[in-house]
Amino acid sequence: MIQVRELKKHFGPKVAVNGISFTVERGEVLGFLGPNGAGKSTTMRMVTGFIPPTDGSITIGGHDMLEDPIPAKRLIGYLPENAPSYTDMSVQAFLEFSGELRGLSGDGLKRAVGRAIEMCFLENVRHQSVETLSKGYRHRTCFAQSIIHDPDVLILDEPTDGLDPNQKHEVRTLIRRMGEKKAIIFSTHILEEVEAVCSRAVIIDRGSIVANGTPRELKLRSEQAGAVTLRLVDGNAAEVSAKVRQVAGVDRVTVVSERPLAVRAFPQKNAGSDDVARAIGELAFKERWALQGLQVEEGRLDEVFRSITLPDTKKK
Amino acid sequence: MTNILTIAKRELRGYFSSPVAFVFIVIFLLLAGFFTFMVAGFFQRGEASLTTFFTWHPWLYLFLVPAVGMRMWSEERRQGTIELLLTMPITPWQAITGKFLASWVVVGIALALTFPVVMTVNHLGNPDNGVILGGYIGSFLMAGAYLAITAMTSAMTRNQVVSFIVAVVLSLFLILAGYPPVTNMLVSWASPWLVDGIAAFSVMTHFESIQKGVLDSRDLLYFLSVIGFCLFTTSIIIRAHRAG
Numbered sequence: 173m174i175q176v177r178e179l180k181k182h183f184g185p186k187v188a189v190n191g192i193s194f195t196v197e198r199g200e201v202l203g204f205l206g207p208n209g210a211g212k213s214t215t216m217r218m219v220t221g222f223i224p225p226t227d228g229s230i231t232i233g234g235h236d237m238l239e240d241p242i243p244a245k246r247l248i249g250y251l252p253e254n255a256p257s258y259t260d261m262s263v264q265a266f267l268e269f270s271g272e273l274r275g276l277s278g279d280g281l282k283r284a285v286g287r288a289i290e291m292c293f294l295e296n297v298r299h300q301s302v303e304t305l306s307k308g309y310r311h312r313t314c315f316a317q318s319i320i321h322d323p324d325v326l327i328l329d330e331p332t333d334g335l336d337p338n339q340k341h342e343v344r345t346l347i348r349r350m351g352e353k354k355a356i357i358f359s360t361h362i363l364e365e366v367e368a369v370c371s372r373a374v375i376i377d378r379g380s381i382v383a384n385g386t387p388r389e390l391k392l393r394s395e396q397a398g399a400v401t402l403r404l405v406d407g408n409a410a411e412v413s414a415k416v417r418q419v420a421g422v423d424r425v426t427v428v429s430e431r432p433l434a435v436r437a438f439p440q441k442n443a444g445s446d447d448v449a450r451a452i453g454e455l456a457f458k459e460r461w462a463l464q465g466l467q468v469e470e471g472r473l474d475e476v477f478r479s480i481t482l483p484d485t486k487k488k
Numbered sequence: 489m490t491n492i493l494t495i496a497k498r499e500l501r502g503y504f505s506s507p508v509a510f511v512f513i514v515i516f517l518l519l520a521g522f523f524t525f526m527v528a529g530f531f532q533r534g535e536a537s538l539t540t541f542f543t544w545h546p547w548l549y550l551f552l553v554p555a556v557g558m559r560m561w562s563e564e565r566r567q568g569t570i571e572l573l574l575t576m577p578i579t580p581w582q583a584i585t586g587k588f589l590a591s592w593v594v595v596g597i598a599l600a601l602t603f604p605v606v607m608t609v610n611h612l613g614n615p616d617n618g619v620i621l622g623g624y625i626g627s628f629l630m631a632g633a634y635l636a637i638t639a640m641t642s643a644m645t646r647n648q649v650v651s652f653i654v655a656v657v658l659s660l661f662l663i664l665a666g667y668p669p670v671t672n673m674l675v676s677w678a679s680p681w682l683v684d685g686i687a688a689f690s691v692m693t694h695f696e697s698i699q700k701g702v703l704d705s706r707d708l709l710y711f712l713s714v715i716g717f718c719l720f721t722t723s724i725i726i727r728a729h730r731a732g
C-alpha cells in the first residue's frame with residue numbers, strides 16, 4: 173500500500189531525511205523509532221503529502237503522491253504530531269467537517285461520525301468545544317478525525333502522546349485491530365508500544381534507517397539477548413559464578429545483583445542458549461541451590477535503541 | 489466546488505463563533521454612520537445621493553478589512569491545522585478560495601446591513617438608485633481586493649498582528665497611489681503620464697469611477713485581477729512555506 177523510495181528532505185543546508193526507503197502492505201503495522209530530531213515527523217509529512225520531498229518517490233495504493241496527490245490523499249488518514257484541531261468548533265462539528273472534506277455526506281457522514289466518536293470514547297464531550305477539552309481528549313479528537321473515513325492507510329505521529337495509561341492501552345488495541353486490515357505507520361518513543369503493536373519496526377537516526385526488522389529480531393541484536401540469568405534466594409556470589417563459569421558452553425559470567433543473587437551467563441558463540449540453560453539448571457539441582465528463577469533473556473529494545481542511536485565510543 | 493463550500497462554511501462558522509464578525513460589523517456600521525452623518529454632513533448637503541457615504545469606505549476598510557482577514561492563514565499555521573487541511577484530498581486552491589469567500593461574505597453582510605442609509609435617501613429625495621448600486625458593487629469589490637491582500641499577508645506569518653500591519657501598509661499604498669492630494673503632489677515632479685500610470689494601480693481611481701454609476705469593464709477587471717493576483721501569490725507563499 174505504501175511505497176517509499178529514497179526519500180530525501182533538505183531544509184536549507186540541513187539534511188532532515190537522507191534516503192529513506194520502505195514499503196508497508198495491508199495488514200502490517202510499521203513502527204518508527206528514533207531519537208528526537210531523527211526525521212520521523214518529516215518523513216510522515218512527506219508521505220502524507222504535506223511537504224514535498226527534495227528527492228525520492230512516494231506511492232500510496234498505486235497513486236503517486238507527487239504526480240497525483242488527490243487520489244493518494246483520499247486513501248490516507250493522518251494524525252499529525254501535536255494533534256492539531258480547529259479549537260473554535262465542537263468535537264462533533266470538527267468531525268463532520270473532516271468527514272465532508274473526505275467526501276462523506278448525509279447518512280454516511282452521520283454514521284461515520286458516530287462510529288469515530290464511539291471508537292475514540294468521545295461520547296461525553298461530543299458537543300463540547302475543542303478549545304475547552306483536556307490535552308488527552310484533544311488528542312483523541314484528532315485521532316478520531318484520522319479514522320473517520322475508514323482509510324486503508326493510517327499515518328499516526330505519536331498517537332499515544334499525552335494519553336492516560338488506560339487510553340494508551342485502548343489506542344494500542346485499536347491500532348493493532350485496525351492493523352489487520354490496513355497499512356499503518358506510527359511513531360512512538362515508548363518502546364513497549366512497539367512490541368505490543370508493531371509487526372515491524374524501523375529505527376531512524378539522523379535521517380537514515382539504521383535498523384529494520386520485527387520487534388523480536390531487533391531485540392536479538394541486544395547484547396543481553398540469549399544470555400541465561402540465574403536467580404537464587406541466597407548464596408555466595410563468587411562461589412556461584414565460579415561454578416556457573418565451568419558449565420559447558422558458557423563464555424563469561426556477570427553478577428547482576430548480590431542479594432537476592434542473580435548471575436548472568438553469556439553463552440559462547442556456537443553454543444545454544446537453551447542448552448546452556450538446561451546445563452545450568454542441572455548444576456543448580458546438583459548443588460541444591462535455592463532456585464528462584466532461570467530464564468533465557470529475549471533482549472531489550474531500549475538497549476538496542478541506545479546502542480544503535482548513541483554514537484558511543486565503546487562500540488567503535 | 490463542494491470542498492470550497494465546505495471550507496467556506498467552516499470559516500463562516502469560525503467568524504461567527506468568535507466575536508470577530510460581530511465586532512467588525514458593529515464597528516463598521518458605527519463608523520460608516522459617524523463619518524457619513526457627523527463628519528461629512530450628509531443632511532446639510534441637501535443632495536439625494538450617497539457620495540458622502542461611499543467616500544469614506546476606502547479608509548474604513550483600510551483598518552477593518554485586514555482585521556477580519558488577518559487570521560485566515562496565520563491562525564492555521566499557528567495551530568498547526570494547516571497540516572490537517574492540506575493533507576485532505578483537496579487542492580490548496582480550493583482551501584484558498586473557500587477561506588477567501590467566507591471572509592468576503594462577512595464583509596458583504598456588514599455592507600448589506602447599511603441598507604437603512606439607502607432607505608433614508610430614498611425617503612428624503614429621489615436619488616439615482618443605479619449610482620447607489622454601482623457604489624455598493626464598487627465598495628464590495630474593493631473590500632475583496634483588501635481581503636485578498638490580507639489573505640496573502642496572513643499566509644506569510646503565523647503572527648496575526650504582523651499580518652494585519654503588513655496588510656494595512658500594502659492597502660495604504662494602493663489607496664495613496666490614486667489619492668488626489670498625493671497625485672497632485674506627484675505631478676509637480678513627475679511626468680503626468682507616469683502619475684496616471686501609477687494611479688491606474690490604485691483602488692481609489694477605480695472605486696471612484698465605479699461610484700459614478702458606470703460599471704466599466706476595466707474597473708471590474710482591475711479589482712478581479714488584484715484579487716486573482718493576491719490569491720495566486722498566497723498559493724505560492726503557502727507552497728514555499730511547505731517546501732521549507
Ligand SMILES: Nc1ncnc2c1ncn2[C@@H]1O[C@H](COP(=O)(O)OP(=O)(O)OP(=O)(O)O)[C@@H](O)[C@H]1O
Nearest residue numbers: 183186188206207208209210211212213214215732
Ligand atoms: N520546517 C523546517 N525547517 C527547518 N528544519 C526543520 C523543519 N522541520 C523539521 N526540521 C528539522 O528536521 C529534523 C527532523 O525533525 P523531525 O520533526 O522530523 O524529527 P522527529 O524525528 O519527528 O523528532 P521528535 O521525536 O522530536 O518528534 C530536525 O532537526 C528539525 O529541526
Ligand SMILES: [Mg+2]
Nearest residue numbers: 212213214253
Ligand atoms: Mg516528531
